[in-house]
Amino acid sequence: MQTYSLKCYKCNVTQNDNSISRIFCEKGCNELLICEDISPMKQDPLQSMRDDEESFSLGEGSTPLIPLNKIGKRLGLEKLFAKLEFMSPTGSFKDRGSSLVINIARKERVAEFVEDSSGNAGASLSAYAGATDIKAHIFVPDSAGKGKLDQISIFGAKLHKIEGPRENSTIAAKDFSKKNNIPYLSHNLSPYFSEGMKSFAYEIYSEFGEVDHIIFPTGNGSLLLGTWRGFIDISENSNLSLPKLHAAQSSIIEPIVAEFSQKKWNFDPSSKTIASGISVSNPPRLIEIVDAIKNSNGSATSSSDNEALIWHEILAKEEGIYSEKTCAFSFATLEKLVKSGIIKKNEKIIIPITGSGLKETT
Amino acid sequence: MQTYSLKCYKCNVTQNDNSISRIFCEKGCNELLICEDISPMKQDPLQSMRDDEESFSLGEGSTPLIPLNKIGKRLGLEKLFAKLEFMSPTGSFKDRGSSLVINIARKERVAEFVEDSSGNAGASLSAYAGATDIKAHIFVPDSAGKGKLDQISIFGAKLHKIEGPRENSTIAAKDFSKKNNIPYLSHNLSPYFSEGMKSFAYEIYSEFGEVDHIIFPTGNGSLLLGTWRGFIDISENSNLSLPKLHAAQSSIIEPIVAEFSQKKWNFDPSSKTIASGISVSNPPRLIEIVDAIKNSNGSATSSSDNEALIWHEILAKEEGIYSEKTCAFSFATLEKLVKSGIIKKNEKIIIPITGSGLKETT
Numbered sequence: 008m009q010t011y012s013l014k015c016y017k018c019n020v021t022q023n024d025n026s027i028s029r030i031f032c033e034k035g036c037n038e039l040l041i042c043e044d045i046s047p048m049k050q051d052p053l054q055s056m057r058d059d060e061e062s063f064s065l066g067e068g069s070t071p072l073i074p075l076n077k078i079g080k081r082l083g084l085e086k087l088f089a090k091l092e093f094m095s096p097t098g099s100f101k102d103r104g105s106s107l108v109i110n111i112a113r114k115e116r117v118a119e120f121v122e123d124s125s126g127n128a129g130a131s132l133s134a135y136a137g138a139t140d141i142k143a144h145i146f147v148p149d150s151a152g153k154g155k156l157d158q159i160s161i162f163g164a165k166l167h168k169i170e171g172p173r174e175n176s177t178i179a180a181k182d183f184s185k186k187n188n189i190p191y192l193s194h195n196l197s198p199y200f201s202e203g204m205k206s207f208a209y210e211i212y213s214e215f216g217e218v219d220h221i222i223f224p225t226g227n228g229s230l231l232l233g234t235w236r237g238f239i240d241i242s243e244n245s246n247l248s249l250p251k252l253h254a255a256q257s258s259i260i261e262p263i264v265a266e267f268s269q270k271k272w273n274f275d276p277s278s279k280t281i282a283s284g285i286s287v288s289n290p291p292r293l294i295e296i297v298d299a300i301k302n303s304n305g306s307a308t309s310s311s312d313n314e315a316l317i318w319h320e321i322l323a324k325e326e327g328i329y330s331e332k333t334c335a336f337s338f339a340t341l342e343k344l345v346k347s348g349i350i351k352k353n354e355k356i357i358i359p360i361t362g363s364g365l366k367e368t369t
Numbered sequence: 370m371q372t373y374s375l376k377c378y379k380c381n382v383t384q385n386d387n388s389i390s391r392i393f394c395e396k397g398c399n400e401l402l403i404c405e406d407i408s409p410m411k412q413d414p415l416q417s418m419r420d421d422e423e424s425f426s427l428g429e430g431s432t433p434l435i436p437l438n439k440i441g442k443r444l445g446l447e448k449l450f451a452k453l454e455f456m457s458p459t460g461s462f463k464d465r466g467s468s469l470v471i472n473i474a475r476k477e478r479v480a481e482f483v484e485d486s487s488g489n490a491g492a493s494l495s496a497y498a499g500a501t502d503i504k505a506h507i508f509v510p511d512s513a514g515k516g517k518l519d520q521i522s523i524f525g526a527k528l529h530k531i532e533g534p535r536e537n538s539t540i541a542a543k544d545f546s547k548k549n550n551i552p553y554l555s556h557n558l559s560p561y562f563s564e565g566m567k568s569f570a571y572e573i574y575s576e577f578g579e580v581d582h583i584i585f586p587t588g589n590g591s592l593l594l595g596t597w598r599g600f601i602d603i604s605e606n607s608n609l610s611l612p613k614l615h616a617a618q619s620s621i622i623e624p625i626v627a628e629f630s631q632k633k634w635n636f637d638p639s640s641k642t643i644a645s646g647i648s649v650s651n652p653p654r655l656i657e658i659v660d661a662i663k664n665s666n667g668s669a670t671s672s673s674d675n676e677a678l679i680w681h682e683i684l685a686k687e688e689g690i691y692s693e694k695t696c697a698f699s700f701a702t703l704e705k706l707v708k709s710g711i712i713k714k715n716e717k718i719i720i721p722i723t724g725s726g727l728k729e730t731t
Binding site: 064065066069070071072073077091094095096097098134135137138153154157158161162163320323324325326327328329363364365366368 | 426427428432433434435439453456457458459460496497499500515516519520523524525682685686687688689690691725726727728730
């Protein structure tokens, strides 16, 4: 497996402790950490695990990349592709991050951990934890969909249902972690979780070489950030032109769009959106996400739920892909970027289909 | 792509017409047909399609093969593996068959077709049909789960809900096909559908070489039959020892177990089983299935719903795999085959996890 060190995103200081439970800078600046691959040969982290006989896998990664011919034609694009992240062990891209986090936790002999989630990540971490005999405590809002709650319980995790808005689950998870001295391995904060996402970049590069644009439905931004760092790693050993990364959000919850374009936006807790996978009003890695977008010469765009719903239907009916509704915001963004001339006819574009529609059947 | 001819399973006569809509022997014996690969070099049918630029794919096949260490240990087995068929575009192994059927239909410029299904196959064919602009008429019992009905509609198929037991949907589909002169491409009857399943054998062989046992949850038997014919094809060009194929059924609906062991069994239409994916009281290819099992020196075993439910939970909690309940009957069968000495400690065993548990959330 690869060797990693952790570095503060703010003060840039390499940490002494690179264990799985370290999340904030130990130098006191209280900032989040990022993961650096310091192995002699940088590599796809999931491939590196596959090469290691001691590692555990549920078959994550290596998702198909397929052309979207009809949507391409509709928008006048020649090279539009979808990477089918929902074809993952628990039905979402989160399995890339969970796989790395749980493998490292297992090597460090972590016996149990705490996490808070509103769905996909909780189910994903529960699956890997159960299969490797690590006890997972998953804190979720009691209003979460029964399907998601079922999936978390099925894998044997201890489900802690918390009243009130999503933030209450985070508060309760942190409290529980502190009181019981159990590591808090929040997928939103863990540097290793988004490190696992690097594999998305390595797979695209090995299959495709260069790509011009990638459009992510973005909430906490782990896939966008991991992909960016993956391409940076790859570019160190190649003449690769880096892709432009675009964030797609719902106009109801758009902190990244607001920060990117320096416009005012206030969160209205009473508002609802179909973009459940990216309903994050205060993403902890906000600055890091906006930096990655800007460094890539990308963009951030929000769309209405109605605009997304149209694309959700087109994706199913015309391309045979049943995604979670969250993914449809990427297509609404794509349409806008094509209209504004930012994305051009003969450029190569990839959209990750991050989660399965089967998680949201009525 | 490969070249195929069709042959009657009873009179062994090669048909003049090998079009996608041919299902029964044209020589008048009214028997079902099987598909023969008559291309110069026999090959994995899905790989052959991937090599053909004109073919359409949703990313089906090439599913992961992972070790089941804990269940292996529990049963004293050293080499137990699962092939994760639920990591398919529509969440079930049926995508292998749908892909071949729809690609051939597309080459023959079929504009619309009729199919009857109680779930996975209907959703799968609908996805491929919609994406290739073929109109699908899917006949289903009106009692089918809302999740499955939703999935079929989402892909744009015309959903025909039929009152009464499952058989009524078949009758209505055949009627509609005849009256409207629209081909009836039943996945249960189509020789090309189980031909697509051959890819399961080719993938196992290329990754693993020989395998001793494969245990299938068996209803209409398309995966079991396709796998058998795939291994027969492979063995023509190698010294491969053929695997033993075992059918797993629910003791509530066990026509294959009854035919295999020549015991009496009568279908009770009022009885219910959790094995929804294999609730087939009168499989059209019954004799072919039992022949394949016997020729492979395999077996057929039924288990109670309670036995299966225990394994469904073990599979999720200990191995991190959330399957449809139908798959759990394979593990109940495995336990019996180990106890009876038919499967031995150091033999290599594969169990396909045929469908996603996400299709059955409560």
